[in-house]
Amino acid sequence: MLTALMNTKIFSLIRKTYTFEELDRLRSTHSFYCPACKQQMELKLGKIKRYHFAHRKKTACESYSEPETERHLAGKEDLYQWLEKEGEVQLEPFLPEIRQRPDLLFTMNGKRYAIEYQCSVIPREHVASRIRGYEKLNIQSIWILGSNHLKRLGPSEYRIPSFSWLFARHFPRSFTPYLLYYCPENKQLLRLNHLYPFSGQIFFAHAVSFRQGDSLKHILQNPPDEILPDRWLKSRLNRFRKRLPPKEMTAFQQMLYVKKRVPLALLPSIVFIPSCFDYCFETEPYLWKTSLLLWAEECISFTVQDAAEYLFQLERDGIAVRRQLSFANPSNQDVVEDLGSWLLKAGFLVFMENEKRYRIAPVIWTDRIERILDSDTEFFRLISGCRHNL
Known part of the structure; x- marks a missing residue:
């Protein structure tokens, strides 16, 4: 996690750039708590993984969250910086009505979007439960897969496993599906369109890449021209x-x-x-x-x-x-x-x-x-x- 409660207020690690010395002093003088379960958290200041908060071992948090990798933390920070230029965005807000905490909660033109950056494989039931929770609050969920899930086999040919299909969405007034992937290494969002299968997992797909500055509204609402591969x-x-x-x-x-x-x-x-x-x-x-x-x-x-x-x-x-x-x-x-x-x-x-x-x-x-x-x-x-x- 990149946020925690400190003195009853949300403390964010990406609001500004902190040095190791600043954060080390802060953790020696303050305690941090999970916004959801209110249990004490540890501020991790390792050399390999970016600075982050983590629950203590054997701690059960009421808002389910799988362990976060460096890719997940980096991608979440990138997406936050991308979206804050387009509208109001909150990092890891806890939604008490449904006891869920999306990676990002984005508001654009009065519509709320829960942005989930999914790098690990999680049970199908957890995905369905989260989607239903957001629907109860009239929040549209947008799932962006980590680029580690993307397997390119050749020109316009990809392996898309069953798990990835849980996160497919379609354009407004259309059944045309697409999948979103984000790569923190090259800071690029990829949208796979025109998903035509040849086998259960191998698909023809047309990939379109986006970078910071490209409109999320355009990415989500403008379907590409129809093609036959x-x-x-x-x-x-x-x-x-x-x-x-x-x-x-x-x-x-x-x-x-x-x-x-x-x-x-x-x-x-x-x-x-x-x-x-x-x-x-x-x-x-x-x-x-x-x-x-x-x-x-x-x-x-x-x-x-x-x-x-x-x-x-x-x-x-x-x-x-x-x-x-x-x-x-x-x-x-x-x-x-x-x-x-x-x-x-x-x-x-x-x-x-x-x-x-x-x-x-x-x-x-x-x-x-x-x-x-x-x-x-x-x-x-x-x-x-x-x-x-x-």
């Missing part, structure tokens, strides 16, 4: 065609071969079309989309509601596993409507206007690699056309 998709699909199927796909491969006589690596291109709500599922998108395609091919025609109900059945059967999110999860109808819009644009779905029903255009199922590669080439051309028509 066609170049990335081409690279990923080419790799998929060449890889060996994982062992856990055995049952799916057997089903696919019985129904279509094709190996997993030669799935039709259509099941790789990205849609905005793919992130809602931990299951690899091509798996549940293949199941949806096989169902649609057996239908003479179907409605959006029919497709949404079948997707629910896939969830119930464990074929499409929903991702645990802390913000509003799109409904199955939202998911199939968005997927359907991209399929219509690319010509894979036909709208039967008189009946307001749909049917799938003929799909190429083949066990010949040459033919499927030709199909991929046409698929990429159609996807590129969709992108340019946005």
